[in-house]
Each structure stands twice: as C-alpha cells, then as structure tokens.
Amino acid sequence: MSPSGPVVGSGVDFSGPGHSARMIGSPPLEAPVQATGVVKRYGQRTVLDRVSLSVKPGITGLVGPNGAGKSTLVKAILGLVRLAEGSVRVFGIDPRREPRAVRRFVGVVPEDECAVPGLSGVEMVRYAARLSGIPGIESLRRAHEVLDWCNAGQERYRPVETLSVGMRQKISFAAAIVHDPRLVILDEPTNGLDPIERRAMLGRLTTLAREHGKTILISTHVLPDVQAICDSVIVLAAGRVRLTGSIRALTHPPTPQERLEVAGPVDELVRRLVARGIPARRAHSADFFPTAAGSAGRFCAAVGTMAAEDGAQEGVVLLQLSTPDALAGMWAEVGHLGIRVRSLTAACRPFEEVFLEALQAPPLESLHAAP
Amino acid sequence: MPLHDVGYRPWQGRRSGSLAAIFVIATTGLTLAWTSRWLRRAVFFAWSPALVFAGSFFVFEQAIDEGRLDSIRESARLGRNVDGVGILGRVIAGSLGPVDDPADRHLGPEERANKARRMVWARLMLAFMRSPQAILLAIVVGLVAPTLVSRDLRVKAWLIYFTRPVGKFEYIAGKLLILGLLVASITMLPALSLWVAGVAVSPSLWVAVTTWDLPLRIIVASLALAIPTVLMALAYSSVTAESRIASFAWFATWAACWIAHTSLSTADMARLVSDDSVASQPSVPGQFSVEEGAVPTSRANVRRRAPAEDLGETIVDFIQGLEGRGPGDGRRPNAQRARWFSRVTGVDATIDRWAWLSPYHALGVIQAWVFGIEHRWEAILPPLLSLGSVSVVSAVVLWWRVDAPARA
Numbered sequence: 001m002s003p004s005g006p007v008v009g010s011g012v013d014f015s016g017p018g019h020s021a022r023m024i025g026s027p028p029l030e031a032p033v034q035a036t037g038v039v040k041r042y043g044q045r046t047v048l049d050r051v052s053l054s055v056k057p058g059i060t061g062l063v064g065p066n067g068a069g070k071s072t073l074v075k076a077i078l079g080l081v082r083l084a085e086g087s088v089r090v091f092g093i094d095p096r097r098e099p100r101a102v103r104r105f106v107g108v109v110p111e112d113e114c115a116v117p118g119l120s121g122v123e124m125v126r127y128a129a130r131l132s133g134i135p136g137i138e139s140l141r142r143a144h145e146v147l148d149w150c151n152a153g154q155e156r157y158r159p160v161e162t163l164s165v166g167m168r169q170k171i172s173f174a175a176a177i178v179h180d181p182r183l184v185i186l187d188e189p190t191n192g193l194d195p196i197e198r199r200a201m202l203g204r205l206t207t208l209a210r211e212h213g214k215t216i217l218i219s220t221h222v223l224p225d226v227q228a229i230c231d232s233v234i235v236l237a238a239g240r241v242r243l244t245g246s247i248r249a250l251t252h253p254p255t256p257q258e259r260l261e262v263a264g265p266v267d268e269l270v271r272r273l274v275a276r277g278i279p280a281r282r283a284h285s286a287d288f289f290p291t292a293a294g295s296a297g298r299f300c301a302a303v304g305t306m307a308a309e310d311g312a313q314e315g316v317v318l319l320q321l322s323t324p325d326a327l328a329g330m331w332a333e334v335g336h337l338g339i340r341v342r343s344l345t346a347a348c349r350p351f352e353e354v355f356l357e358a359l360q361a362p363p364l365e366s367l368h369a370a371p
Numbered sequence: 372m373p374l375h376d377v378g379y380r381p382w383q384g385r386r387s388g389s390l391a392a393i394f395v396i397a398t399t400g401l402t403l404a405w406t407s408r409w410l411r412r413a414v415f416f417a418w419s420p421a422l423v424f425a426g427s428f429f430v431f432e433q434a435i436d437e438g439r440l441d442s443i444r445e446s447a448r449l450g451r452n453v454d455g456v457g458i459l460g461r462v463i464a465g466s467l468g469p470v471d472d473p474a475d476r477h478l479g480p481e482e483r484a485n486k487a488r489r490m491v492w493a494r495l496m497l498a499f500m501r502s503p504q505a506i507l508l509a510i511v512v513g514l515v516a517p518t519l520v521s522r523d524l525r526v527k528a529w530l531i532y533f534t535r536p537v538g539k540f541e542y543i544a545g546k547l548l549i550l551g552l553l554v555a556s557i558t559m560l561p562a563l564s565l566w567v568a569g570v571a572v573s574p575s576l577w578v579a580v581t582t583w584d585l586p587l588r589i590i591v592a593s594l595a596l597a598i599p600t601v602l603m604a605l606a607y608s609s610v611t612a613e614s615r616i617a618s619f620a621w622f623a624t625w626a627a628c629w630i631a632h633t634s635l636s637t638a639d640m641a642r643l644v645s646d647d648s649v650a651s652q653p654s655v656p657g658q659f660s661v662e663e664g665a666v667p668t669s670r671a672n673v674r675r676r677a678p679a680e681d682l683g684e685t686i687v688d689f690i691q692g693l694e695g696r697g698p699g700d701g702r703r704p705n706a707q708r709a710r711w712f713s714r715v716t717g718v719d720a721t722i723d724r725w726a727w728l729s730p731y732h733a734l735g736v737i738q739a740w741v742f743g744i745e746h747r748w749e750a751i752l753p754p755l756l757s758l759g760s761v762s763v764v765s766a767v768v769l770w771w772r773v774d775a776p777a778r779a
Contacts, residue, residue: 080777080778099538100537103534110527113527114529117522133387134384135384180382
C-alpha cells in the first residue's frame with residue numbers, strides 16, 4: 001500500500017497537500033497506518049478535526065494533553081467509531097468496512113484495566129489468544145510463552161482481580177501480543193509499573209520493534225518514555241495534529257551544540273570561550289538536558305550551579321564546537337583554568353520542551369491556510 | 372529470567388474463523404458462571420421435578436401394559452387418587468374424555484393405547500415444561516444473565532472483545548449461547564430424558580416411533596421458552612453497568628407481570644361473578660370437568676363462547692369448588708387445585724385473555740400450542756405477538772447497547 005500524498009520522515013509524517021513544512025526526518029517508508037482528513041464529532045463537539053497522518057514501522061509516540069483525541073484516534077484505527085469525514089487505512093484495509101480483518105493484525109493494550117473477573121492471568125491471556133483465532137491447546141502454549149517473556153512468574157495463576165496494577169499491566173500487554181500482531185497500540189503502557197518493570201517494558205517494546213519488525217504506537221503522557229524509545233512522534237491537541245516527526249530530528253537543536261559538564265570556575269570558562277570566538281553560554285537553571293546517550297533523559301536543572309564534593313563549583317556549559325580549532329581552544333582554556341571535565345556530549349533538547357512548544361503552535365493545517 | 376523463557380517468537384499457525392469466537396465466549400462464560408454455588412444448586416434442583424414426572428410416566432405405562440387404562444380413567448373421572456400419582460389421573464381424565472367415547476369405538480386396544488399415550492405424554496410434557504421448569508428457568512437465568520453484559524461494561528471487558536476479531540454478532544451470540552445452554556440444561560435435557568424414560572418403561576420400544584414428534588416438540592418448546600427470556604435478560608444486562616439493577620429488573624418483570632395478570636383476571640372474575648345471569652349458569656362446558664369428560668382441545672367439543680364468558684364460567688366453577696359445591700354431584704376435586712392444574716396441563720379450555728401480559732403465562736400458551744394442545748388463534752396470537760415484540764425490542768436494545776462504550 002502506498003499512502004496518498006507526500007510522505008516525508010522516518011517514523012510519523014503528516015501527509016497531505018502542502019504539509020511538509022514541519023516534516024523532519026528520513027526517507028519515506030510504507031505506512032501501516034494512514035489517516036486522511038479524519039473528522040470525528042460527538043454531537044456538536046469535534047474530537048478529531050481533519051487529522052491526517054501516517055504511522056511508519058518502528059515505535060511512534062502519540063502524545064497530547066487530556067482530551068486531545070488520542071483515544072478516539074485509536075478507536076478510529078480499530079474501526080470502533082464512525083467517522084464524519086476522512087478515512088483510515090490499516091495495512092491498506094479500511095477498519096470500518098473490515099474491522100475483523102484489521103483487528104487480526106492489531107494488538108491493543110488499553111489504558112483502562114480490563115479483564116474478565118474470575119479468570120487467572122494465564123487464562124486471561126489464553127482467552128485473548130482464542131478470541132484472536134489461536135486454537136485450543138496452542139493458545140495455552142502461546143499464552144505461557146508470552147507470559148514467560150513478560151516475566152509474569154507464578155503470579156499468572158492468580159485471578160486477575162487480585163493482581164497488582166503492574167502485574168495486570170503485564171497481563172494486558174501479554175494479551176495484546178499473544179496473537180503476534182503486526183501493529184501494537186498501547187495506551188499508557190508504563191502506568192503503575194515500578195522503575196525496573198518500566199524499563200523492562202520499554203525494553204520489550206524496543207525488542208518487538210527492532211528485532212521483530214512490529215509497528216508500535218504508544219499513547220502516553222510520560223514524555224521521557226517517548227524520548228527514550230520512540231522513533232517518531234505525533235503531537236495531538238484539541239483534535240488536531242500539532243507536530244509530527246522523528247524524535248531525533250525534533251530534539252536536536254537547530255545547530256550542532258555540545259554540552260560540557262565541568263567542575264571549576266564555570267563563568268570564567270564561558271567568558272574565555274566567548275573571547276576566543278566560540279559560541280558558549282552557561283545552562284540556565286531551568287534547563288534540563290537529557291544526554292543523547294541517555295535512555296530516558298534526566299533533569300539537570302541543578303547543574304546550573306552546585307558545589308562539587310571538593311568545594312569546586314560545578315556547572316554545564318552549552319557551546320558550539322564547529323571546527324577542530326574551536327575544540328582545541330576549548331581544551332586549552334579548560335587546561336589553563338584547571339577545570340575538571342565531567343563529560344562532553346552532544347546536547348539535545350528535552351522532548352518536553354518540544355512538546356510544550358508544539359502545544360503553543362497553531363495546528364499544522366493553519367500553516368497551510370496562511371499565505 | 373524464567374527457565375522456559377525463549378524470548379518473543381512470532382506465531383504463524385492457522386487461525387480459526389470469527390465464528391469460533393462464539394464458542395470461546397460461550398464456554399468461557401459457562402465455566403465462569405458454573406463457579407457460582409447457587410447456580411449449581413439451582414440447576415441440580417431443576418432436575419428434581421423430572422423425577423416426579425418420571426413416576427407418572429411409569430405408572431401410566433404400567434397401566435397400559437396391564438390393560439387398566441379404562442379403570443384408571445374411571446377412577447380419575449370419579450376424582451380418586453390414581454395409583455398414588457394424582458397428577459396422572461387428572462391428566463388422563465382431562466385428556467381422554469369419557470370411557471365410552473364414541474370416537475374411540477372403532478379403534479382397537481393398541482390404537483387406543485397409542486392415542487392415549489400421545490395425549491397423556493404431551494400433556495405431561497407440557498405440565499413439566501410449563502410449571503416447574505418455566506419458573507426455575509426464571510431463577511437460573513436471573514442468576515446468570517444480569518452479569519453477562521453489565522459486568523463487561525463495568526470492568527471495561529468489552530475492550531477485550533472489540534479490539535480483537537470479534538464483532539457484535541459473535542459477542543451477542545456467545546452470550547446468548549451461555550444462557551441457551553443453561554436453559555437447555557434445565558428444560559430440554561430433562562424433558563428429553565423424560566421421553567427416553569417413558570420409552571424405556573413402556574411395553575415396547577416401538578413407542579419411540581409412535582411418539583417420534585415429541586422430542587421435536589420438546590426442542591421447539593424449549594426454544595420458545597429460551598428465545599424471548601434470554602433476549603430480555605441480556606437486554607436488561609446491557610442497559611446498565613450494575614448487574615444488581617439488571618437482576619432486580621429481571622425478577623421485577625416476572626413478578627410485576629404475574630401480579631398484573633392475576634389482578635386483571637381477578638377483576639374480570641369480580642365483574643363476572645356479580646353478573647347474575649352468568650353466575651346462574653350451571654354447566655361448565657370446556658372447563659376441566661371430570662363429570663363431562665370433555666376433550667377441551669378439540670374444537671368440536673368446545674362451545675364457541677366469548678373469552679370473558681368462558682372465564683366467568685371458570686370462576687363460577689372455581690367458587691363453587693371452594694364452597695364444596697360441584698356443578699354436578701359434588702364429586703369434583705378441589706376446584707382451585709383443579710383449575711391450576713388444568714391450566715398447566717392445557718386441559719383448561721378457557722382462553723386466558725391476559726396471558727400476553729405476563730411472560731410466564733404467555734410462554735405457557737405458546738408451549739401448549741407447540742405440544743399440539745392449544746389450536747385456537749385467538750388464544751395463541753396475543754401471547755405470540757407479545758413475546759415476539761419483547762424478543763425484537765430486546766434484540767434491538769442488545770445490539771445497540773453492547774458496543775455503546777466503544778462509540779462514546
């Protein structure tokens with residue numbers, strides 16, 4: 001299936017006439033999910049307003065404030081709601097016309113805990129497998145296999161209503177993937193998980209996407225999760241697409257920028273770098289900078305000014321080292337001032353900052369309406 | 372890492388079709404429902420009336436075998452207890468008519484026995500299906516049905532179904548099958564077992580051939596019993612997320628409709644009893660009447676009368692019975708009991724004009740029709756339309772409601 005209109009970007013792209021202005025990313029790929037001009041109204045309220053997007057293989061984050069229309073978009077993908085206008089295609093199939101065919105390819109982890117009271121965890125996953133068409137005994141074998149992969153342990157034999165929130169989330173995830181879907185949709189998949197399980201869950205999603213070629217769409221409010229594992233993102237607000245693109249492209253600053261974490265006279269270092277013609281500034285206390293190598297990002301507001309263990313002042317300097325001379329100059333000044341370098345990494349913008357900016361921005365359609 | 376963790380592996384087996392989901396939903400639902408101790412008790416108890424009726428079959432077949440049919444009929448006609456099984460005597464008396472029925476004179480003993488058997492078995496089956504089983508059905512369905520859809524709505528389990536290749540049809544059919552199997556287990560299966568028992572205790576296995584249509588009638592009667600009740604129960608369950616409310620609505624419907632039926636019948640009775648012209652009529656044609664030995668299901672033997680008139684006569688007879696005055700020589704059995712039983716077994720030829728109002732009574736009329744005991748369209752049509760309407764409305768509500776949360 002080839003999506004209609006121009007498709008740009010590595011993961012999620014807004015496609016439609018003239019909508020490439022904010023497309024950032026890599027070459028086009030086949031889109032498992034393609035929505036074109038989707039309008040959904042509940043009475044007088046328009047929940048989705050001319051939403052056009054495509055979801056590419058990989059992990060895509062669907063983010064937006066409450067009431068943005070994320071759940072409705074997911075329902076539209078599953079063919080559960082009747083659209084006022086527009087169309088959705090999932091692997092080239094119209095979910096409204098052939099919902100069963102679409103749902104064979106799709107696994108869903110809903111935000112709400114949903115389970116059949118009275119069934120144990122493994123029975124619940126098996127039930128999901130059988131409803132998806134996996135026959136009798138094979139469904140049991142497959143349920144255990146997936147639960148093993150999800151590290152469900154012996155808890156799987158307890159009734160679902162007695163399980164912890166985290167365990168129920170695992171069961172729900174296992175039920176969603178037990179039939180080996182090509183597209184997995186997750187609504188707040190890390191809700192209720194402790195840090196270890198959260199990391200494990202993100203790892204499983206990455207495995208599914210990277211090693212098994214699944215397309216994963218995550219609807220979440222946890223922006224660090226999005227930044228940690230998503231290839232691309234859709235920002236939805238008030239029923240409209242505000243921003244789409246690859247995470248890497250969106251979170252890197254417009255110009256190459258480095259992040260230098262040091263202990264010593266930070267302000268003096270900044271002054272000398274500027275005097276050498278190297279663009280540099282000290283990080284504001286409100287800034288936070290997830291490192292490019294970091295998995296989930298971390299707040300670094302405190303690094304603006306803090307005392308190191310030996311009493312030296314610690315800080316973060318943002319600078320632009322565009323030439324080898326600039327790099328040599330930086331090292332010279334660091335050596336001259338006796339500054340200890342903690343790290344030198346490529347800086348990137350926190351996704352939260354990108355997200356908040358996107359919410360302030362007009363909808364993508366407005367950009368094209370303007371002359 | 373778990374010992375058996377082989378990591379995530381793709382699954383590429385052959386998948387079953389969407390219709391298999393109906394079976395999956397039904398079996399899982401039944402398994403879950405069966406964990407209820409009360410349901411197990413109710414189903415177990417629901418089989419106990421079959422034992423009593425099996426006794427009636429046995430006595431009847433013994434009587435035929437010993438050539439004592441006429442003596443039993445005569446005993447029943449005289450209001451005596453027949454071989455300790457009072458049900459049987461009254462059924463025979465009401466079914467077979469007078470001992471010297473001119474219609475039977477040209478028949479041989481074997482043919483008379485077969486005719487008697489068909490009539491008595493049908494009436495016993497009707498009595499079994501209509502009186503204990505219909506009431507037990509209301510209880511069993513009331514224990515299971517209210518939770519079937521409402522719980523899915525409450526705990527959002529509908530997401531489990533409608534995010535998978537399961538459509539509304541499969542979902543509803545699966546839920547209906549749960550109740551259908553339960554209803555079958557307390558109506559169809561015991562009734563079929565009764566038929567098998569009847570054949571087993573009869574003088575010859577050829578009886579199975581002469582009564583071949585009874586199993587089919589039992590199946591149809593069970594379906595007639597199941598379809599409206601199951602649809603109505605599921606519809607109630609689908610309109611609320613609180614199964615308690617659905618449960619209350621279910622039992623309240625049966626009780627309220629029964630009370631309404633009784634009230635209206637009583638009002639008619641009061642009106643007609645006060646009518647001197649009616650009260651003065653001594654004869655009770657068409658009514659359960661051992662004196663006359665009428666065969667009320669036969670059009671020829673039932674005088675065409677207005678329903679209210681028939682009812683009036685029934686009531687007069689009822690009151691006379693209570694006062695100990697039979698319309699004849701005072702040998703009538705207790706009128707109240709007789710009236711109840713005559714209606715349950717279809718011997719009562721009066722038209723219950725309020726039957727359409729109460730599911731229990733409407734189902735009784737339809738079952739009498741299925742068993743070939745009731746033929747009059749003026750009696751059949753109102754309950755048929757009533758139950759048909761209930762079924763259609765329930766199905767529409769159910770279809771609309773089961774995926775309502777998904778659309779919201």
